[in-house]
Amino acid sequence: MKEFLPQLGKPRPERADAVRNRALLLAAARALVAERGASDVTMDELAARSGLGKGTVFRRFGSRAGIFQALLDEEERSLQQAVMAGDPPLGPGAPGLERLVAYGTARIGFLFDNHEIARASLDGGQKIPAGESPLSRLHIRMLLGEIRPAFGDLDVLAAQLTGALDGPLMLQLPTEDLSSAAAARQRKRLMQGWTELVTRLCALPHRGPSEEAHGVHR
């Protein structure tokens, strides 16, 4: 797993004041989001609440979306820890397909729980990646390599499955009222759909042409 996820859990070293400013700003963002949701929070308010100058905030995060991206990264850290070193099947030790099901289910839950922040981190004017965690794609790619489904291009399949996981929540699901009963049903349906999707794709008793040609046996 190391070669796919070299940077996770190990943020680049930052200068002490940058670390402090980042912590202040993320605390302010968390507080404002808890008080009244992400959608109305402005750069000015974030700067005022954190006690930092607007220039500092802008230089450090580039935009409002950049701040929410940083906040999302923070929130994601416990999911990353669970994936890298937690109990199976989310953590190491379970068969690849079980881990893939567990990861997708956890990611859908994470995106529901942090939907406002995740949406607020999206900004098409920003550089990619924003709004999509590289963790998803790298981890899914690694698991696919382990499962070895009969697909030619596992990099593309990993990108598509990441899209299947993040797309409905980031691009399609309305933001309103995610605590409603309808949202709870939607969450369950997406989790079941993910399980069905990857099980169908990966559990086929099918050998790809290249494997047959090279006489590969599992």
Place this chain on the structure above:
Amino acid sequence: MKEFLPQLGKPRPERADAVRNRALLLAAARALVAERGASDVTMDELAARSGLGKGTVFRRFGSRAGIFQALLDEEERSLQQAVMAGDPPLGPGAPGLERLVAYGTARIGFLFDNHEIARASLDGGQKIPAGESPLSRLHIRMLLGEIRPAFGDLDVLAAQLTGALDGPLMLQLPTEDLSSAAAARQRKRLMQGWTELVTRLCALPHRGPSEEAHGVHR
């Protein structure tokens, strides 16, 4: 198809001045994008170039992303026409799976050709849907209903496949240098990946448990 796509190709009637303003603004946006790309174009420039007041532009489109969303909708109209009334397999008349392959391939091509505008239309602060075309999801859902793959929840599968189609280009692919040879390879790989994905999902000689239980024959 009608019940899924009632609004396509039939924009709501607008007042004459609104129609004129929209046309002026989209022409200005197109010109500015052609001159130097979408990423640097500001609301102020769009207003100035179109000869409209900034207030008018803001009221009509809400934000910079809203303008690019409107531009993307315009550009998408010829794809919509091809899907609704063009030649098979993109248009009606071919088997569902062939149409699904053709639609995904066309959508990937469209998102490559309009990548800058598509990215610029993304704004997490805006109401959903933005950045994802309902056409994709509705059309894919309709085709899945025709193909009837052995999945329980075709609405969720349609949402996931839409994410598999749009996610890599909207959330993952870096914006730089889409005319390079590497980008051309990427485009081809995504198209092949889509073909493989939906073929595997839909062409399985597999009957779902509910069909077996109810003795459904095809």
